[in-house]
Amino acid sequence: MSELGTLDINGKAVKVGSVVRLLAVDDSALGDSDNQTRERVLSMVDLCLTVYEVDAYGRAWVEKWWFEGEGNSTSHSLALEPSHMEVE
Numbered sequence: 001m002s003e004l005g006t007l008d009i010n011g012k013a014v015k016v017g018s019v020v021r022l023l024a025v026d027d028s029a030l031g032d033s034d035n036q037t038r039e040r041v042l043s044m045v046d047l048c049l050t051v052y053e054v055d056a057y058g059r060a061w062v063e064k065w066w067f068e069g070e071g072n073s074t075s076h077s078l079a080l081e082p083s084h085m086e087v088e
Contacts, residue, residue, distance in 0.1 A: 006058040012087040014060050018051045020085040022062065022078070029078055040066060041076050048088050060085060 005015040014020060022044050030038055049062035059079035067073045 004054040004056065004058075006054050006060055007082050008085050008087045009083050010086060014051060014054065014082075014085065014087060016051055016054060018060070019048050019088045020051060020060060020062065020080070021046065021048050021088055022080065022084065023086055024084045025078065026081070026084065037076070040064075040074070041078070044076070044078065055079065058082070 003015075005013055008014050008020060009023065023046075025041055025045060030041060033041065044062075044064050047064065049064060051060040051062055053061040055061065057079075059081060061077055061079050062085075063075055063077040065073055065075045
């Protein structure tokens with residue numbers, strides 16, 4: 001487990017295990033994604049997600065899974081800048 005940390009939009013500490021509300025998704029995270037991927041990633045905005053990693057650049061990583069039935073699932077991870085998250 002990383003001991004690295006970062007800050008949220010309000011200057012509160014964020015570390016692995018913190019629960020943050022996703023405030024925005026940077027357009028660069030969407031790139032040339034297809035419509036389904038774009039919709040899934042944008043649906044993460046305003047959700048509370050648990051930080052599973054803080055990287056050396058101070059970005060907090062969160063992830064969401066979609067269970068599609070019949071044993072199929074998809075996930076998306078995002079690296080959040082401080083301005084894109086708020087500690088809950």
